[in-house]
Amino acid sequence: MKVIQIEHLQKAFQNNIILKDLRLSLEEGECFGCLGPSGAGKTTLVRIMIGQLDIDQGRCLVFGEDSRHLSARVYEKTGLVLDEQGLYERMSVYDNLKIFADIHRIEDERITEVLKKVDLLDEADKKACRLSKGMRQRLVLARALLHRPRLLFLDEPTSALDPVSRHLIHHLLLTLKQQQVSIFLTTHNMQEAALLCDRIGLLHEGSMIEEGRIDDIIEKYHNHLALHIELTDHRHLNLDAQKDADDICHYLKEGKILKIHSNEPTLEDIFKKLTGKRLNL
Amino acid sequence: MKNTTIILKKQIKDTINNKAILIQFLLFPIMSAIMTFSIQTEGMPYDYFIKMFACMYIGMAPIVIASGIISEEKESGALRMLMYSNVKAKEYIAGIALYIVGGCFLGCVCMAVMASYSMTQMIVFLGVSLIGMLISVMIGSIIGICASSQMKAASWSIPVMIIFSFIPMIASFNETIRHIGFFFYTQQISEMIASLEPASFQSVNMLLLIVYFISSLALFIRVYKTHLIRF
CATH class of the missing domain: 3.40.50.300 (P-loop containing nucleotide triphosphate hydrolases)
Known part of the structure; x- marks a missing residue:
């Protein structure tokens, strides 16, 4: 569905x-x-x-x-975690959840259960304005999960x-x-x-x-021919399996290869390839 | 109704920690108590300060509190979260209005008790105050709904509440201002509270209050529908 x-x-x-x-x-x-x-x-x-x-x-x-x-x-x-957190800053962590528990007609035990899940049970009486950024986001997530x-x-x-x-x-x-x-x-x-x-x-x-x-x-953007090789003298080489086949065979025969990897692109690489821009901007 | 009660409970809890709002509720009843019990000169009515501060209270506190609460919740995204939790805009506004009118009404009851009014006078005093509070809450809500931030709401509500709350007081010293103030609902309330005798109320006082009430309600509904309903 x-x-x-x-x-x-x-x-x-x-x-x-x-x-x-x-x-x-x-x-x-x-x-x-x-x-x-x-x-x-x-x-x-x-x-x-x-x-x-x-x-x-x-x-x-x-x-x-x-x-x-x-x-x-x-x-x-539906549960929401948006950029606007929408917390009641002067109220405690517990009271922030209690408002929404009452609106959704949820039993109080569920508040404790959700607070445990986001590891905020010890901070239940702390005011929202005193929470760290991470704790605030966990509280927002707790609110989103409250009504299952x-x-x-x-x-x-x-x-x-x-x-x-x-x-x-x-x-x-x-x-x-x-x-x-x-x-x-x-x-x-x-x-x-x-x-x-x-x-x-x-x-x-x-x-x-x-x-x-x-x-x-x-897989779609993976060039299977590109290999990354680390030699025993700790040099790193990017080679092509077809074009540089002779060199690779030579290193293998000489026992000079320490590690060999296929060069899988990351999502960042793919995004950059498609747009010319970085993803994490 | 259940959601309105939840909003009301939330506000009551929040007031304990929200000194800015708490001061708005308490300032004028405390001021009138201090002035009434400390200053009594010959020829001055016993309830002079009570009536004066009651008018200021009605024209000031609900506007500042309503605009402050609504704009704060809008800015922080808390109002949006309430709406996504199936709290309807009208339930939210009803909860906020109930809280403000309830709080200010309690303040007015204290003032009426302080003035030792008779039962009739008390009913008139509280009834007129209630109408004024409702108009002020609607004005404050309009500001809160329209303002994009709490800062903007404060910059809009301060001149509005100063005009509405100070005009009746200044009008007693200046004839021109009294004529201008005639068109302000707080001036009508001031005049009605001054007499506290329904028989002495002029029909124009009542008419202007009704016009104010209906027009602020109409404006509120329009703003509510265009701004808040789509949060």
């Missing part, structure tokens, strides 16, 4: 086209990563999907409903976080994936995408320039 289905989506602000003829889908229990540098249109795409922005052309369905008129039923099944959503929208959830918080969030998201929670993630961190996502889309200037499983994309 398709949780999100986007077809020929176009969005412009005044005359500036932000998203062009976009097509993507998210299956139940799948994690889709939308990768792109700042300004590529990732946040706009999320805002369209959650019904905050209208679309100019095409269609965007979330749980089969038009994103422009999402019902309460869809929001009940079936779909999570995560807009750069680990951006500029410390490694401990990032690892904790990654671990939590992997657990959610196992529980068949669908995740739409935007990021410009390719390691994060590789770790969490089943499929990714490379967004550049509003267009999805590549989309599919990470392995398939890497």
Whole structure:
């Protein structure tokens, strides 16, 4: 079952086209990563999907409903981690969650359970304004998970976080994936995408320039002839398996090869090859 | 209704830590208590300061509090999160309005008790105050909804509340300002509170209050529909 289905989506602000003829889908229990540098249109795409922005052309369905008129039923099944955290700064961590637990008619035990999951139980009485950046983001994630959503929208959830918080969030998201929670993630961190996502889309200037499983994309741009060799004298060589076959045979015969690797491109390399720009901008 | 109660509870909890709002609720009742109990000159009515500060309270506190709360929650994204959690805009506004009117009403009750009004006077005093508070809350909400940030809301609400709350006081010293102030709802409230006798109310006082109430409600609904409904 398709949780999100986007077809020929176009969005412009005044005359500036932000998203062009976009097509993507998210299956139940799948994690889709939308990768792109700042300004590529990732946040706009999320805002369209959650019904905050209208679309100019095409269609965007979330749980089969038009994103422009999402019902309460869809929001009940959706958790959000947006760039605006929307925390009540003067209230405690627990009270921040209690408000939303009451709105969703959720028992108080669930608050403790979620706080344990994001490792914030010891900080339950701390005011939100006193939390570190990592803790704040974990609190936002806790709020998003409180009502046991079936779909999570995560807009750069680990951006500029410390490694401990990032690892904790990654671990939590992997657990959610196992529980068949669908995740739409935007990021410009390719390691994060590789770790969490089943499929990714490379967004550049509003267009999805590549989309599919990470392995398939890497395979598509992989030049199998390029080899990286480390010699016993610790010299590093990039050689072509066909053109430099004689040299490689020579090194092998002489027993001079310490390590030999195929040169697989990273997502960053592929993005740079396709756009001429770096991903992590 | 349940969500409105949750918003109301949230606001009450937040007030304990939000000194800026707490001061708005307490300032005028405390000021009127201090002035009433410390300054009593011959010929001056016992409730002189109470009536004066009540008008300022009605024209000032709800505007500042409503615009402050709504713009803060809009700016931080908290309002958006509430909306995504199926809290309807009208439930949110109702919760905020209930909180502000409730808080200010309590302040007015304290002032009325302080003035030792009779039951009729107290009902008139609180009734007129309530209408004024509702108009002020709507004005404050309009500012809060329209302003893109808390800073902008403050820069808009301060001149508005100064005009509305100070005009009745200045009007008692200047005839020209009294004529201008005639078109302000706070001036009408001031005049009605001054007499506290329904029989002495002029129909024009009532008419102007009704016009103010309806026009601020109409403007509020328009702003609500164009700005808040799409958060």
